[in-house]
Amino acid sequence: MESLSPNIFTNDMNATVAFYKLLGFETTMTVPETGDDLVWAMMNNGGVTFMFQTFESMAEELPEIKRTNGGSLLLYVNVTDINGLFESIKDKVTVLKGLEKTFYGATEFSILDNNNYVLTFAQHGE
Structure with a gap:
C-alpha cells in the first residue's frame, strides 16, 4: 500500500x-472540469488528499x-503548525475539542465539518 485518499460523500x-x-485545501481536479454542478472533487493540502x-x-x-x-468516522490529520491552524480557523468552524496535550505526546484539536464528519488535527512531539 502506498497512500490513502478518502472519498467523502456529501449532499x-x-x-x-x-x-x-x-x-x-486546494481543488486539484473536479467532475465536471468547470461549472457549479460538481459531482466529484479532489482537494489537497500538503500530503493530505481528500476526494x-x-x-x-x-x-x-x-x-x-x-x-x-452523521458518520462513525473520524479523520485524523497530522500537521506541522497546530497552533497556527487552530488560531486561523477556530472562529470559522464548529470546534468540538480545543487544543490539548494528549497522554501520548500529541497536541490536538477536533472540529466538525459541514457534513458532520469529525476532523482531528494533531502535531506530534511538540
Whole structure:
C-alpha cells in the first residue's frame, strides 16, 4: 500500500469545497472540469488528499452508499503548525475539542465539518 485518499460523500458539494478551502485545501481536479454542478472533487493540502462526491452520483452504481445522522468516522490529520491552524480557523468552524496535550505526546484539536464528519488535527512531539 502506498497512500490513502478518502472519498467523502456529501449532499452539498459547493459547501464542502468552500469548507475545505477554509482549512487550506486546494481543488486539484473536479467532475465536471468547470461549472457549479460538481459531482466529484479532489482537494489537497500538503500530503493530505481528500476526494468528495455527491451521494446522487453513485446512487445507481453503489446504492449501498448511504448515511444518516452523521458518520462513525473520524479523520485524523497530522500537521506541522497546530497552533497556527487552530488560531486561523477556530472562529470559522464548529470546534468540538480545543487544543490539548494528549497522554501520548500529541497536541490536538477536533472540529466538525459541514457534513458532520469529525476532523482531528494533531502535531506530534511538540
